[in-house]
Amino acid sequence: xxxxxxxxxxxxxxxxxxxxxxxxxxxxxxxxxxxxxxxxxxxxxxxxxxxxxxxxxxxxxxxxxxxxxxxxxxxxxxxxxxxxxxxxxxxxxxxxxxxxxxxxxxxxxxxxxxxxxxxxxxxxxxxxxxxxxxxxxxxxxxxxxxxxxxxxxxxxxxx
Numbered sequence: 001x002x003x004x005x006x007x008x009x010x011x012x013x014x015x016x017x018x019x020x021x022x023x024x025x026x027x028x029x030x031x032x033x034x035x036x037x038x039x040x041x042x043x044x045x046x047x048x049x050x051x052x053x054x055x056x057x058x059x060x061x062x063x064x065x066x067x068x069x070x071x072x073x074x075x076x077x078x079x080x081x082x083x084x085x086x087x088x089x090x091x092x093x094x095x096x097x098x099x100x101x102x103x104x105x106x107x108x109x110x111x112x113x114x115x116x117x118x119x120x121x122x123x124x125x126x127x128x129x130x131x132x133x134x135x136x137x138x139x140x141x142x143x144x145x146x147x148x149x150x151x152x153x154x155x156x157x158x159x
Contacts, residue, residue, distance in 0.1 A: 022062050028136070029055035030154020034078045052078030054085070054152060066093045070101065076150075083109040085140065087122040097128040105140060119143050124152075132158045 010079045054061040056074035063069060068091040076083050087105035094100050109116050124138035138152035 019116070024060040024062075024158045026058050026060070026132075026156055026158040027056070027158035028058060028072070028154055030136075030152060031151050032076060032152045033152040034076075034148045035137070045091065047109045050079035052076060054154070056085075058156065060091070060158070067091070078148075078150075081109065083107050085120075085122075087120075087140075089122070089124070090157075097116055099128070099134075100124075101126065101138075107140075107142070126156065 016055070029093040030053065031038055031050055032052050032054050034052060054074050054076040056072060058070055058072040060145075061069045063074040070089040070091045072085075072087050074085040075087055085105055085107050087103055089101040089103040091099050091101045101122070103122060105122045107120055109118065120143055121141045122138060123141075126134045126136035128134045134156045136152070136154055136156060138150075138154075140150040140152070142148050
């Protein structure tokens, strides 16, 4: 939990400094499909999935005309458990209004696992409908044992 608090503190502290740069704050949300692999001891493993929703904030720090650093904090609710997904993206414009985002993520599970923090890798694409509104698709890959994978569909709004 302490690592998640530190990451959120650094992210939100940056908001105070963001007014001097061309940074952008925004909100995003949508639906997600989370995939789990369940181990049934002597019976082997099987895959299952749950549908949920998510919402959160992001901050975009432009580096140049094509590259942006974008940390996010997303609250995710899936079935009987909730977790916080905090990716740190490198966002690159691959075509006019089409972006590719990739980077590591930290996931904090509020009530599901004994060990609460899981490491992941996220890859996403987004299309800017307008300067302030985009649609995105994201795949979150859990790298730790028992870490779920997820597919996200949503919209983002720059404030």
